[in-house]
Amino acid sequence: MEPHSPEEPPSRRIDPTPEDMGQMIRVSLALEDVRQSDPSLLIHENKITSQGREMSSALFDNLSQAYNSDFSSMRTYLFNELDRQKEAFELGKITSDQLAGYKKIISSVHGKIMHTSVMAMQSQEEGNISYQDALKTAAAQRKEYESYEGYLNDASELYTKSQEVIASEKESIKTRLSNRLRKLVPNVTFSMEPALRLSRALLIGASILEPQHGPVFAQSFSQEQLTPPPIVQQIMDRPAAGISIPEHEQAPAAPVIETQEASTLPSYEVIDSGNVTKYVSNEDTLDSILANRFGQKFYTSEEVTNQALADSVALTDHQRDLIRAKYICAVDPYRTIPEFRSRLDTLVAELKNNGATNEEIIDAVKNDDNLTQLARKLIGRSFFIRPLGGTGEPTEILAVDNWEQEMVVVAHGLVTPSTPTQEAASNLGDSFVAEMPNHTIEELFGVTYNESARRYIDESGNSVRAPRAELLSQIVTGSKLPNAD
């Protein structure tokens, strides 16, 4: 579809009546069909280019007219448009980028329509008002939304301007910092890397995850009643490139998540400016969520894992176990709890000196109350051990508690803290963990995030915010996570 040229008369805008709104809901369902016909529409739907914004506006006008006529023509129109663009792509008339852009636009338009219809339904549910009144409210909101649409082109120009300002600001700060740093340490060469590292150390550092400190940034911004979400919080939630994790924070045998480039990170939607509630898209996996929240190699840290598990109130047992299974398995009590290591070493040494067999050692460890309590401190449950693969080889012992349903605790070096032991532990962790990172939020929690409605929707299509959606928010933001202990 071609964007409107300047010569064309302005497209007719909607002045929605309740009937229009009813039509709109049907339209949104039709668009949902389109959306489901190509899952890629869900991807990056927020990232509309400036050209896409123009096209979106034009398409939106056409759609508006179409759904003022009748439902079937609306549906036909959409499918035809999508097919036409796909055909154009196959014929080489448009690039894959252009096709992707078009999909984004369809998705964006869908979002606008869906936003209104869901808002009406939500108003009715929450406001104890009639559906007609809810529609009127939504219609008013819709008009506002349309005026927002009118700003988009202007925004594009402003965005260009903002880039100039930001570039200028960066240069100014770089110059100032270079001069200051050189005066302090003559040989130092300033680059972006240390700045990134500092932000990482200060903003992503574990201490800031503590609940008593977490809301500081949000409060700072909400006091000013800024309409946008707290920007600092968003930055805080993003991993900075080129940051190394201190060696002592790394568990050597734990699986390591691939470093993600900033440009490939999932885009998040921030809903509540005061609360810093973040939502994730359906494509996000627990891996990507926690990687974004805590940075790469996050699950090698006991503290971080505890943070992820901490809110037991909001978690059902099943959800908790899923997360625990995924993330606790990389936590090594032998290395992360000194008392555990000490107790284990002492116990095993005593048993060996007394001529105990491997099986006896395993039994003794399994039934040792001190170790159980220490493990519970870490994972919140008891554990027992079993030989890897059931072969009884003591050098490959892993601490496992009904791991297929519950959790896995890797205890390195139970008898001989050797490399093979660590590898064995890591391998088991990997093979078990491998199932989890590929699960989507929808699969794990049974909720679907509707981007345009900005809501989680459950299997019945009902809007869901708590507890499951809230759980995700809390995991992502860490804003409500108490200390595990």
Add this chain to the structure above:
Amino acid sequence: MGQTLSQNRVQFIVDEIFFEQGATEDSSFLELINLKVVEIILDELENDKQKTFVELLSDESKNDLLRTFVENNLPNYKQKIATSLDDYIKEVKLKITHGTT
């Protein structure tokens, strides 16, 4: 565009569209913020602490020490960064809006 835009409208766009949807996706903006954090910390530290700060900053193997150092010498650094960044972002917004009207 600029001729017809009211200040309110510009502000609306900058706040609602750019800073909500654009800036946090923008690596350039993130770099700016990271730079600003360095400057804020440097401003807040006492003179005799600044050299150590820069040395730690320059050594990528000392991330943990860097954080500890800042925590020890600027116990309320989080609030200071938040406040200063808040002010600074407002400044940047002003420069953007001022330049377009």
